[in-house]
Amino acid sequence: MINMKKRVIKMVDMKLFGNINKKGFVRINENKIILDILKEDAMGMASERKLEIVQIGGPLGQFVAGEQLTKQLVDYLDNMDMATVMFLNDNFCPVDFTKFLLQYVKREMGISNEDLEILSNLIEELSSGKTRKYTYEELLREVREVTANTIVTKVKRNIKYLMDRYEGVFLQHFESKKCAAGICNRLFSAQCVNACPAEINIPGYIALMYQGKDEEAYRLMRQNNPLSLICGKICARPCESRCRRGEIEQTVGVRALKHYAATITLNKDEFIEKKLPKNGKKIGIIGAGPAGLSAAYYLAKTGYEVDIYEKYPVVGGMLAVGVPSYRLAQASIDREVKLIENLGVSIYTNTEVGKDITFEEFKEKYDSMVLATGCHLPNIFSDHISNLESAIDFLREVKLYDRKKVGKKVVVIGGGDVAMDAARTALRLGAEKVDLVSLESYLQMPANDEEKEETQKEGIEFHNGFGTKYIHEDENIAQGITLKKCMELYDLNNRFNPIYDEDDTVDLQCDHIILAIGQRSDISYLESAVQVDVKGRIQFGKKQDTSLEGVYVAGDIGGPGSAIKAIAEGKKAAENIDRYLGGKGLFIGDEIEVPVFQSHYSIWDTESKTEQVELFTEGCGHAFEENRTVLSETKVRSEALRCMRCDRNSKQ
Structure with missing residues (x-):
């Protein structure tokens, strides 16, 4: 008789931390996979953000991402310096993390090593924007160099992993002097400027507006954005999402100030810009x-x-x-x-x-x-159904050709700004009921928060976390739609790959379906x-x-x-x-001097002044008139004062 020794399953004490809902010490079955630890012990990612990467075993521990997240905890126990698991979300900056890792080893662990000094200096260049022509190549070469020091070997292993996985992010720091996560703050003058794709000098034009120099403020905007009036009306405001004032209370109304300066300047009908003589090209x-x-x-x-x-x-x-x-x-x-x-x-x-x-x-x-x-060109499915159409075709016909027709019970499928626009437009055309279906949860929807809030306030019902199972049709006419629950939206590598529970369903009646599920180019x-x-x-x-x-x-x-x-x-x-074509650089206009004044302490007592938006109500006679008012001059000067001048006070 063979004596089969049964393996004893061990419970291990671990500390969980990072961007999760439940931090602290827990006792975990060593055979548990990393994703289940996140779901069951850490209670998921905070604010429903996407999981980006995990580090097991402390600052020198191993990084885990992608398919590796399905491995068991026991696979990493032998190489752990600390009994910790850290979960980081998609706002993670690998360059900043590399900088932290190197400083931790040098300062907290007291390791003095020539290799570490070289790596630290190169990462310092990347994170501060003071790079040389070959900084990136030197960094690659250094992390590949073999060393006899065990700790330095672990450091280089982790840096190499991050550089391989996030090559584009490292190159963005090197080539564009930009940190998408907004963490490497010496690359930019202020968080709002870094968050703006056009990198407009936001603190600069706000300072000009505080002094009543609205036209100069508009000219400063146009050095990076010639459509500033338009953006003052419809910009998604990525700048405001990173406003430091917003970390304390309500964010500075950057878009509202832009709206005012552009409107006041263009109302004068005297705006003239300089240009260079023709070059023959x-x-x-x-x-x-x-x-x-x-x-x-x-x-x-x-x-x-x-x-x-x-x-x-x-x-x-x-x-x-x-x-x-x-x-x-x-x-x-x-x-x-x-x-x-x-x-x-x-x-x-x-x-x-x-x-x-x-x-x-x-x-x-x-x-x-x-x-x-x-x-x-819209993405579309079930093109044989006569009362199903794309959102961009629908919106184009309304705006360009004054279309008036829409169904009484409308279902809009999609979670972005186009879906919000289609739903609100259908309501304005006379739809009695509009339902909006989104695969994403409310927090995950790509539409900006303002659009989502206004859409709901106008009476449109959201069905978050659902996708289409099938459409009920009669002679190619949709009568209703069955939705199925979306359990997971992205795969382990954060690629869009939804997983559904086919048995968890919701039925909606409809006589019109509008699809806002992405677009593509006609080339x-x-x-x-x-x-x-x-x-x-x-x-x-x-x-x-x-x-x-x-x-x-x-x-x-x-x-x-x-x-x-x-x-x-x-x-x-x-x-x-x-x-x-051999030019000497773009001419953006004459240099505009930004005021360098001392911010008064009364900034802390200044309340936010917001634009008024007239939401749609049934029977209003101006459903398609622009619904956002311009701030008064008094409110503009007060709002401009609220800027904390991070370009002056946050520089290192």
Whole structure:
């Protein structure tokens, strides 16, 4: 008889910490997998943020991410210096963590080593923006060097892991001097500036506005954003999400101040901008959206002759045909487009490249080109159902062609800003009931918080954490929809890969379904002139350059994003074209002196002044008029005072 010795399952005491809901000491079965420890013992990630990476065993412990999260705790016990598990969310900065790791080893563990000093100096350069030409390559070489010191070996192992997994983040610090997580604060003057894709000098223009210099403030905005009035009305305000005042109380109303300065300045009808003399070079731009308009603005100021071709009868791209009029009227768009035309930019509407003019003919006319045609093709399913349509087609017909028809019971599927716009527009057209279905939880929805709150306040019901199971139809007409519960939205590598509980369902009645589930680019006009990837998207390099010499991309055509992101990419495309054509850099206007005044202590007693938004109510006679008021001058000066001048007080 064989004596089979049964393995004893051990319980181990561990300390859990990081961005989790429940921190502290717990006793855990050593066979438990890391993900179950997060779900059952740590009670999930705080604020429903995505898990990014785990470190087991203290500061020198092993990093765990992706498929490794399904391994058992016992797999790591032998290599642990401390009985800890740390869970970090997707706001994790690997460069800053590397800096912390090196400082911890040197200061807290008292390790003095030449290798550590070299690594520390290189990471210091990356995190402070004081890099040299070969800083990144030197760092790579150093972490690959073998050392006899056991602790330094662990340090290098961890840094190499982070550099391999987050190469793009390390390169962003090196090449763009930017920290997406907003942690490496010496790379930027203030958190709000770093959070803004266009890196507008926000504290600067607020300081000017406090002194009543609204036109100078508007000029300062336009050095990085020629569509500041438009953004003053509809920007998603990433800057405000990182405002230090918001960590204490209500954030500074950055967008509201921009809205005021732009409105006051343009109301004078006297705004004139300088530009350089013509240099004899011609630039062609396809698409008059925010990216194309931005590129045209900076190129025209720098002396280039610029033509824009736009297939729609209006200018503004998705701003003009997708953003509802109650958020942004065409008249508001046209005010800043006129300023761009005043610089000599010619805009040809109702002119579609690939139809009215071939791409080859277009290319022959110009020294360089920008492709900025955005994402106007919808993703859609069940295209045989007659009362199912895409949100972008629906919004375009309402704004561009004054469509009035909508169902009585409308279901909108999607969780982004486009879904919010479609739902609120359906309500304004007379829908009696609008339900919004989103795979994401409320906190995970990509729509900005303001849009979500206003959508709910207008009476639209959210069904979060559900996807479509099937549509009930009769003769190709939808009568209702069955939803299924979404259990997981992303896989272990944070790739979109939803998992459903097919038995947990909800039924909704409907006579109209609107899909807001993403868009893609129509690049058929390029006639295979540039290389595309396996998914049919344009391939482009770090300088936004395509396989066709002198042809660059900007905006949503390179990947969906916000209006301010498209504006920033338009400026970068202009910079790359100027460099390609041998220019000496973009001309953004005369230097504007930012006031350097002492912030008064009364800043702490100043209450926030917010814009008023008129929400939709049934029977109102102005459902599609712009619904956001401009602050009064008194409120503007008071709100500008609330800025804590992080550009002066947070610099190291």
